[in-house]
Amino acid sequence: MCSGSASRRCCVPSSDPCSAIGGICQDDHLYCSGSYFTGKCNGGSTNRCCTSHHTEGASNSICDNIHVISRDTWGARRPAQRTTLGHSVNLFFVHHTAGRTCHTExxxxxxxxxxxxxxxxxxxxxxxxxxxxxxxxxQVYEGRGWGVVGAHTLHYNSCAYAASFMGNFMETLPPESALNAAKALAQCGVEKGYIKGTYSLFGHRDVGTTECPGDNLYKEIRNWTRYNSTRMATIQC
Ligand SMILES: [Zn+2]
Structure with missing residues (x-):
């Protein structure tokens, strides 16, 4: 590598395989906002490389039709705990936060x-x-993400995913782009196998005493092809 005498040799700082791919080694019981890589860290098998990006085919990998803003990007706190949702579900719920709305990232x-x-x-x-x-x-922002049990719809958290529109939609509607993003997100879940192809979509108020997702937004989603009013009486986990 170096010209001159044979004793002139190239000295490079040693780099471990984990930091080489932009990760840090940590015990894998800790939350990793991206993906864990195996075989990149010394020590026991639970000491793994956590990167902020996702592995190919990992649980939160992104569909072609949609870009999800990751937890890292918006600066989420680490969850206190996570429960895996390991099977594909038949239900998708629409909510609103009934709070502040936002127009930029x-x-x-x-x-x-x-x-x-x-x-x-x-x-x-x-x-x-x-x-x-x-x-x-x-834009779609990652909350708990795919493959994780949420806390959004009482009695249905372990058999449904939910998207919540930020804002209050009693009297207004989210823009077309946001409505389309919700539909694309559900479709993404189907493509990734988190949601069954036969899934039904509902509003929060269909299964609880709440105004959520707001009068106007509720009226809107009832026109969506996946909204299934005939199944309302028998929504089961
Ligand atoms: Zn709700």
Whole structure:
């Protein structure tokens, strides 16, 4: 590598395989916002490489039709605990947060942190409750994500995913781009095998005494092809 005498040799700082791919070694019981890589760290088998990006085919990998803003990107706190949702589900619920709305990624990150703090510190949840959240910017933000049990729809958390529109939609509607993002998200779940192809979509109020997802948004989703009014009386986990 070096010109001159044979004793002139190239000295490079040693780099471990984990930091070489932009990760850090940690015990894998800890939450990793991206993916764990095996075989990149010394020590026991539970000391694994956590990267902020996702492995190919990993649980939160992104569909072609949709871009999900990751927890890392919006600055989520680590959950206190996570429960795996290991099977594909038949239900998808639409919510609204009934709180602040947002129109840019920066604004939405701030709203998301507020929702997460409220859910964790006031409501005592282990993490932000929803699987995903949607901004007025038409972007999808990762909440608990795929493959994780949420805290969004009482009695249905272990058999459904839920997207929540940030804002209050009693009297207004999210823009077309945000509505389309929700539909694309559900379709993404089907493509990735988290949601069954035969799934039904409902509003929160279909299974609980709540105004959620707001009068206007509820009226809207009832026109969606996946909304299944005939099944309302028999929605089962
Ligand atoms: Zn709700």
């Amino acid at each position: 920066t604004e939405c990150a701030s709203v998301l942190k507020g929702v997460q703090n409220y859910h964790m510190d006031t409501r005592g949840y282990s993490d932000i409750g929803y699987s995903f959240l949607i901004g007025q910017d038409g």
